[in-house]
Amino acid sequence: MGGDAVITVRGLRKAYGDVEAVRGIDLTVGRGEVFALLGPNGAGKTTTVEIMEGYRDRSAGEVDVLGYDPAKAGSDYRRHIGIVLQSTGVDPFLTVRETVDLYAGYYPKPRDVDEVIDLVGLGEKRDSRVNKLSGGQQRRLDVAVALAGDPELLFLDEPTTGFDPNARRNAWEIVKNLTALGKTVFLTTHFMDEAQVLAHRVAVIARGEIVAEGAPDTIAGRDRMQTRVRFRLPSGAPEPPSWGQTPQPDGSWAMSTSDATRTANDITGWALAKGLTLDVFEVTRPTLEDVYLDLTGGEVGTE
Amino acid sequence: MRAVLRQLRFTNKAFWRNPASAFFTFAFPLMFLVIFTSLLGGGEVPLQGTDLSQSTYFVGVMSAFGVISACYTNIAITTVFSRDAGVLKRLRGTPLPSWAYLTSRVAHGMIVGAILVVVMMAFGALVYGVTLPTGGSLVSFVVAFLVGSLALAALALALTGLVPNADAAPPIVNASILPLLFISGVFIPMGDDAPTWMTTVADIFPIKHLVDAMLNSFLGGYTLPGSGIHPFAMDWSDIAVVAAWGIAGLVIATRTFSWEPRR
Numbered sequence: 334m335g336g337d338a339v340i341t342v343r344g345l346r347k348a349y350g351d352v353e354a355v356r357g358i359d360l361t362v363g364r365g366e367v368f369a370l371l372g373p374n375g376a377g378k379t380t381t382v383e384i385m386e387g388y389r390d391r392s393a394g395e396v397d398v399l400g401y402d403p404a405k406a407g408s409d410y411r412r413h414i415g416i417v418l419q420s421t422g423v424d425p426f427l428t429v430r431e432t433v434d435l436y437a438g439y440y441p442k443p444r445d446v447d448e449v450i451d452l453v454g455l456g457e458k459r460d461s462r463v464n465k466l467s468g469g470q471q472r473r474l475d476v477a478v479a480l481a482g483d484p485e486l487l488f489l490d491e492p493t494t495g496f497d498p499n500a501r502r503n504a505w506e507i508v509k510n511l512t513a514l515g516k517t518v519f520l521t522t523h524f525m526d527e528a529q530v531l532a533h534r535v536a537v538i539a540r541g542e543i544v545a546e547g548a549p550d551t552i553a554g555r556d557r558m559q560t561r562v563r564f565r566l567p568s569g570a571p572e573p574p575s576w577g578q579t580p581q582p583d584g585s586w587a588m589s590t591s592d593a594t595r596t597a598n599d600i601t602g603w604a605l606a607k608g609l610t611l612d613v614f615e616v617t618r619p620t621l622e623d624v625y626l627d628l629t630g631g632e633v634g635t636e
Numbered sequence: 637m638r639a640v641l642r643q644l645r646f647t648n649k650a651f652w653r654n655p656a657s658a659f660f661t662f663a664f665p666l667m668f669l670v671i672f673t674s675l676l677g678g679g680e681v682p683l684q685g686t687d688l689s690q691s692t693y694f695v696g697v698m699s700a701f702g703v704i705s706a707c708y709t710n711i712a713i714t715t716v717f718s719r720d721a722g723v724l725k726r727l728r729g730t731p732l733p734s735w736a737y738l739t740s741r742v743a744h745g746m747i748v749g750a751i752l753v754v755v756m757m758a759f760g761a762l763v764y765g766v767t768l769p770t771g772g773s774l775v776s777f778v779v780a781f782l783v784g785s786l787a788l789a790a791l792a793l794a795l796t797g798l799v800p801n802a803d804a805a806p807p808i809v810n811a812s813i814l815p816l817l818f819i820s821g822v823f824i825p826m827g828d829d830a831p832t833w834m835t836t837v838a839d840i841f842p843i844k845h846l847v848d849a850m851l852n853s854f855l856g857g858y859t860l861p862g863s864g865i866h867p868f869a870m871d872w873s874d875i876a877v878v879a880a881w882g883i884a885g886l887v888i889a890t891r892t893f894s895w896e897p898r899r
Contacts, residue, residue, distance in 0.1 A: 376748045382685060387729075388725070388728070388729070388896070407733075408731040408732075408733055409729045409731075411729060411730055414729075416726070416729040418722065418725060418726065418729070420722050420897075421722035421723070421725055421726040422721030422722040422723045423723060423726065424646070424650045424718075424720075424723060424728070425651040425654075426649075426650040426651075426654050427646065427649065427650050427653075431646065431649070435642075435643075435646045436730060437734045438639075438642055439639075439730040439731050440730075441731075462653075478726070482730070482731075495825075527866075592689060
């Protein structure tokens with residue numbers, strides 16, 4: 334294991350026939366980190382994560398996960414990881430508790446079964462059969478099953494796709510709980526807000542390549558990008574001095590600034606000095622979505 | 637080994653809770669036995685120069701059908717269902733060795749098959765006074781059961797490689813087995829006067845050999861009335877053909893078996 338890196342990927346490539354799904358990516362994920370691989374559908378997220386999980390072999394490059402090469406690793410490697418695949422199932426005729434118990438039994442040092450069930454919020458459904466659970470509950474069971482073996486590293490492949498907003502917030506809470514337990518989480522998603530809320534670090538993947546990597550707040554110079562300021566004066570207000578603003582069709586003023594603190598202070602200071610209350614005052618930082626759309630060439634993840 | 641037994645326990649629990657598998661695998665062969673013996677139990681089948689009572693005949697062949705149902709049809713269909721639902725892919729991501737999972741699945745089929753055989757024999761003995769195999773006949777019957785169930789399980793796993801998805805599983809699996817059941821004397825006794833072309837075709841496939849091996853060993857203790865001659869004995873060449881098919885199935889299964897849904 335190289336230092337405190339849990340995952341090290343160098344020059345990873347994967348071709349399906351003539352189509353190269355992953356075209357030379359490098360990644361490093363540290364212990365205890367929540368790392369999000371963010372990208373539109375078909376960008377190569379699932380291929381990448383399934384190579385790390387050991388489901389697919391690679392065409393080229395090096396992959397080291399917890400000191401194992403997933404392509405050659407066996408049961409030993411899988412004792413240390415938990416996997417939530419995009420679409421998986423468990424036996425529909427077992428109960429929630431039986432299912433978690435069954436999977437916990439595959440690992441040398443499993444977590445307490447009931448504790449895992451409570452952690453994902455299925456306590457009330459403990460004795461329900463899997464085929465009686467809602468879609469969201471089944472997904473939570475997926476997470477419970479992945480946690481049953483008390484893995485050091487958890488792979489979550491689009492864990493909230495198809496969730497309603499409520500279920501997504503619940504799932505996020507679960508992932509945050511995992512971080513508190515010191516787990517390393519490798520997450521793929523096409524939701525910007527998910528990456529923003531959960532990840533310590535984000536890599537944006539587009540057309541099989543990593544196009545940006547960093548903390549959600551600073552990725553691709555997001556923190557250095559110009560901030561947009563917009564304000565509207567009450568009727569009868571005097572003409573403001575020029576801070577670089579331009580009039581907008583709706584009668585408000587807008588401007589871009591690289592120093593939002595000073596600009597905001599100039600505008601509000603002037604308004605206060607004149608005894609004015611601004612009808613509208615907005616300071617908008619570029620969102621992760623703006624950065625993402627810019628980086629991925631406008632391919633928004635559907636769904 | 638502990639992992640196999642544990643997996644077996646959960647497989648078994650899920651099996652009996654699934655109405656489709658419990659009914660089609662377990663109740664079906666028993667239902668056929670009752671229907672056939674009730675309808676035809678009084679008649680006779682000309683076999684090996686003797687006239688065997690239909691009830692005795694059906695207890696023998698329906699035992700074979702039970703094993704086929706549990707170890708072939710059931711294993712093939714449920715494995716495709718598990719594969720399509722992503723259960724197999726998920727298991728592949730756990731430390732459970734693949735062999736342990738497959739062994740437990742096959743062992744479960746064999747246990748269900750064994751229960752079916754025992755229930756049918758008990759039914760035959762109690763209702764029709766059928767003589768049950770003992771001694772050497774019993775040993776050859778057990779050999780036929782073991783070789784047959786293992787071979788059928790291997791063929792079932794090999795077949796899953798040809799089934800594209802869960803919807804296609806029941807029709808494909810049934811299409812692969814039903815015609816053979818008909819020409820192998822399972823539903824309709826072929827007796828000594830079956831058309832040659834039919835027995836020739838049936839001889840190629842393992843089902844007739846399995847049915848014959850199980851029926852002949854089951855009837856091993858049968859005595860020709862008034863002569864003391866035992867006309868029935870298991871033919872080891874039948875076992876050899878079944879085993880050969882089983883090995884072929886195993887070779888194909890190791891190459892084509894898929895742990896992931898086919899898309």
